[in-house]
Amino acid sequence: MEAKFKVGEEKENAISQARANLHELNVTNNDLQRQIKETEFSLCTLLGTTYRHIQRxxxxxxxxxxxxxxxxxxxxxxxxxxxxxxxxxxxxxxxxxxxxxxxxxxxxxxxxxxxxxxxxxxxxxxxxxxxxxxxxxxxxxxxxxxxxxxxxxxxxxxxxxxxxxxxxxxxxxxxxxxxxxxxxxxxxxxxxxxxxxxxxxxxxxxxxxxxxxxxxxxxxxxxxxxxxxxxxxxxxxxxxxxxxxxxxxxxxxxxxxxx
CATH class of the missing domain: 1.20.1270 (Substrate Binding Domain Of Dnak; Chain:A; Domain 2)
Structure with a gap:
């Protein structure tokens, strides 16, 4: 898409929208990773163990x-x-x-x-x-x-x-x-x-x-x-x-x- 923009086949607003969507996805992914970490900490505490990644x-x-x-x-x-x-x-x-x-x-x-x-x-x-x-x-x-x-x-x-x-x-x-x-x-x-x-x-x-x-x-x-x-x-x-x-x-x- 970047290449199409450079040769004039794509508009700049489409590029900006795509980049904005990417940043939104990164924010969502970070929130999900945080929730996973918090859940793993809670489960380890419940099990009486130190933190470890839980296979699922x-x-x-x-x-x-x-x-x-x-x-x-x-x-x-x-x-x-x-x-x-x-x-x-x-x-x-x-x-x-x-x-x-x-x-x-x-x-x-x-x-x-x-x-x-x-x-x-x-x-x-x-x-x-x-x-x-x-x-x-x-x-x-x-x-x-x-x-x-x-x-x-x-x-x-x-x-x-x-x-x-x-x-x-x-x-x-x-x-x-x-x-x-x-x-x-x-x-x-x-x-x-x-x-x-x-x-x-x-x-x-x-x-x-x-x-x-x-x-x-x-x-x-x-x-x-x-x-x-x-x-x-x-x-x-x-x-x-x-x-x-x-x-x-x-x-x-x-x-x-x-x-």
Whole structure:
């Protein structure tokens, strides 16, 4: 292009525009290199090591399962800490209810072939005498039955609260996963459209180069086509990152991902 300018086949404004575009590319490249360096420093700090260059594949090589088509079973929510906590609270409430219900009955047991046995599973040879000697402890639960009924009601209320809390936690977790699934689907669609846009703009650049060589287009026309392609390619990188981030957010919503 410089040669064409010297022989008068190209205008000076096209040369200036080309040089300006080059400087802009250098600035963009410097910013990207700085971001790469900062990311490597952060990763090394996270790993507890001194700074080193981190080998990595290209973002185009990253492949993720397409969860949006097959869906995700609700059981995967059991990996989430909030769901685990709600589940444990629910289990604890059911245990308390059963414990309160069991307290209605005295500690003697009819065990078939062994007859009467105590709480330790030991056979009681004379249950009559045992009952007389333990009458105080046996009558206490009888006279205290009102309190035991009250305890059972409290336990049932706690059980219901735990059940509703578990249900609400599952619903909120499911909503978060659904939102992230939809976000991943949108990001994937945007990425596919951006790839198609880059392909079309690449064809436009090739045609502009042909027209320029044949003298049917100016260098500014070619620069404009190349600039449009560059902008789309930069957006493509951003869209790839957004898609990767959406998958990471989905894994996080699932409590750390799943096999």
């Amino acid at each position: 594949s290209s973002i185009e090589q990253q492949v993720f399962p397409d969860y949006t088509k097959v869906g995700l079973p609700i059981r995967l929510l059991s990996r989430r800490p909030d769901v685990v906590q709600a589940e444990m609270n629910l289990a604890s409430a059911y245990y308390t209810t059963n414990q309160a219900r069991a307290a209605f009955y005295p500690s003697l047991t009819l065990s078939g072939s062994l007859g009467w046995t105590n709480a330790l599973g030991q056979m009681v040879s004379n249950p009559g005498n045992w009952i007389l000697s333990a009458v105080a402890s046996l009558t206490q639960p009888i006279f205290n039955k009102g309190k035991l009924v009250s305890n059972l009601r409290v336990s049932k209320d706690e059980e219901q609260i735990a059940l509703l809390t578990f249900k609400q936690t599952i619903l909120e977790a499911g909503e978060e996963v659904n939102n992230n699934l939809y976000a991943a689907d949108v990001a994937k669609s945007n990425l596919e459209n951006r790839i198609s846009q880059c392909n079309e703009l690449n064809n436009a650049v090739q045609m502009s180069e042909t027209l320029y060589k044949n003298g049917e287009a100016t260098y500014l026309d070619l620069l404009t086509a190349r600039q449009s392609l560059l902008n789309a390619q930069l957006s493509l990188v951003s869209d790839r990152f957004t898609y990767c981030q959406s998958i990471i957010n989905l894994y996080n919503a699932l409590g750390g991902g799943a096999e």
